[in-house]
Structure formats: C-alpha cells, structure tokens
Amino acid sequence: xxxxxxxxxASHETGLTALALYLRDVRRAxxxxxxxxxxxxxxxxxxxxxxxGGIGELSLRRVAEEAGFSLAxxxxxxxxxxxxxRELMEVRVDWYQDCLxxxxxxxxxxxxxxxxxxxxxxxxxxxxxxxxxWWFHFWALASH
Numbered sequence: 001x002x003x004x005x006x007x008x009x010a011s012h013e014t015g016l017t018a019l020a021l022y023l024r025d026v027r028r029a030x031x032x033x034x035x036x037x038x039x040x041x042x043x044x045x046x047x048x049x050x051x052x053g054g055i056g057e058l059s060l061r062r063v064a065e066e067a068g069f070s071l072a073x074x075x076x077x078x079x080x081x082x083x084x085x086r087e088l089m090e091v092r093v094d095w096y097q098d099c100l101x102x103x104x105x106x107x108x109x110x111x112x113x114x115x116x117x118x119x120x121x122x123x124x125x126x127x128x129x130x131x132x133x134w135w136f137h138f139w140a141l142a143s144h
Contacts, residue, residue, distance in 0.1 A: 055141045
C-alpha cells in the first residue's frame with residue numbers, strides 16, 4: 001500500500017514565510033484564472049451593484065443590466081444568485097490571501113515593526129470605502 005504525502009508548508013522553510021508561500025500556492029492551484037473574460041465582467045458588474053445598493057439589490061437581472069448582457073447570459077455563468085455570491089466571495093478571499101501572503105513574506109524581523117506594518121495594512125484596507133462597504137454587505141448577509 002502506498003501512502004500519499006500531502007505537501008507540507010514547512011518542507012523547505014519554516015515559520016510564517018513558509019506558511020504564506022504554501023497558502024499562496026494552494027490558492028493558485030485552484031486555478032481562479034480559469035474564469036472567462038465574460039464571467040469576470042459579470043463579477044465586476046455584480047461588485048458594482050453590491051457596493052451601490054447592498055446585498056438586497058443584488059439580483060441576476062440587475063447584474064445583467066449593469067454588465068450589458070442578457071439575463072440568460074448571466075445565468076449561463078451563474079445559474080443562481082447564490083452561485084454569483086459564492087464566486088464574489090471566493091475572488092475576494094483569493095485577493096486577500098495574495099495580499100496577506102505578500103505582506104507576510106516581506107515582514108521585517110523586528111516584531112514591533114512587523115506588527116505596525118500588518119496593522120497599518122488592515123487599517124488602510126478598512127478605511128477604503130470600497131473594501132469596507134463590500135464586507136459590510138456580506139456581514140449583513142451572514143446575519144440572515
């Protein structure tokens with residue numbers, strides 16, 4: 001019987017750097033880049049609808065209008081609103097994983113300086129109107 005060894009985040013390096021690189025590689029293995037250009041356009045339109053009107057205003061029909069596509073085209077890529085919301089979340093989480101992986105890899109050795117840099121990144125992120133608004137709408141959705 002052969003055993004399968006799963007990749008280890010610490011196989012060649014240790015600490016947060018190895019973990020960050022491992023998570024980045026795992027995320028990239030999901031092949032998020034396989035989204036077609038049209039699916040990306042639909043997601044960008046959904047993002048605009050969400051930020052403008054909130055999760056209650058997000059519908060496949062509104063996204064189709066925003067993107068300039070027919071409802072059938074949007075439904076071809078995202079048959080249900082839940083599919084669209086799931087993909088929006090996955091794309092956003094992937095983006096955060098990329099950003100945090102890069103941040104962790106470049107952290108200084110000094111703990112106080114590293115802490116300041118990480119906190120600064122998060123403060124910049126939450127003070128961005130688009131980012132803060134985006135998460136606010138999904139937190140509202142999670143409470144239902």
